[in-house]
Amino acid sequence: MASAEFWYEFASTYSYPAALRVAALAERRGVSLIWRPFLLGPIFMAQGWRDSPFNIYPAKGRYMWRDLERTCAAMGVPLKRPEPFPQPSLLAARIALVLEGDERAEFSRKVFVAEFGQGLPIGDRATLGALLTACGVDPATALERAESEANKARLKAECARAVQIGIIGAPCLVTVDGEVFWGNDRLEQGLDWAAAGGLDAVP
């Protein structure tokens, strides 16, 4: 069965619609999906950015929020801008990493809906704990594992892997032959590539 990786960052606006769309798109193409949470912070820092480019460049930010409004409206999903933006996403990413398979996907979708659909603070332990409970996961256990040194190191390794792959933003669809498709609007293209088995097979 063809497979692909879905790389996402909880603070990333376009990762929100992508997280809601990607599973159905992958299933329709018979592509098995691996959800890979990571952090854009280290990548942005390496570019010299100490904040989201959407804040550093206001015109870019204005465009993005309007574009996201249209995207969410077309999907029929709510959009509520969290304050501050970007939200601290470290803890959510650590938690997602200790969950596996469908549980990770479900928790991740719930984080995105809380953050960008309801404008809730996702750096907050109580918010994340409630989302874990809603997934049928014991919050205390998950939080303890999330904050273990081993898991912190694992997330760092994931971020290093993202840089190595050539990921420059989120979300990204990454295929087994190493192709990176960046953006919510490129999920279909990346999944088509994965389903077709790579470069030579794509018409």
Next chain:
Amino acid sequence: MASAEFWYEFASTYSYPAALRVAALAERRGVSLIWRPFLLGPIFMAQGWRDSPFNIYPAKGRYMWRDLERTCAAMGVPLKRPEPFPQPSLLAARIALVLEGDERAEFSRKVFVAEFGQGLPIGDRATLGALLTACGVDPATALERAESEANKARLKAECARAVQIGIIGAPCLVTVDGEVFWGNDRLEQGLDWAAAGGLDAVP
């Protein structure tokens, strides 16, 4: 008849596939298209960038060139990276602005194909003169009009208008109700919006 504006920059890589695709996409939707050449330079300068962001941020540049390769391969059009990149696009933009309607569109497509399909230097008067001739336009007359003070001022006004609209990159599809759709991969969405008559009409 519904109409929309196609804003493009001759130095912009993604404007190349967009320029080759947009006319057929618009026609299929019954949208009349106005081609509006402009310069990204002043917009980038305002962000503090003295070069293409694809050169300033090498990882972003690597991603873009690979993505463009895939895009061109899927369209069946050649891609040859011009050196240096970006190419000086001022003269080409001035010339495009003195042409009208189909002539402007045809000349613009020929410039993009020369630049990114054949890797030719489009800052070169001889190259541009040959493309004008191929469009059935007298090069001497067009160049003289292109370099008139009135036309230089007109291009400056176009760039100011682009900033005012909220354009932050190229290409962009801009609808009559002021919506901006940025990117070669957003032409369809922008044209659908234009054809539907704006926000309230889009399903």
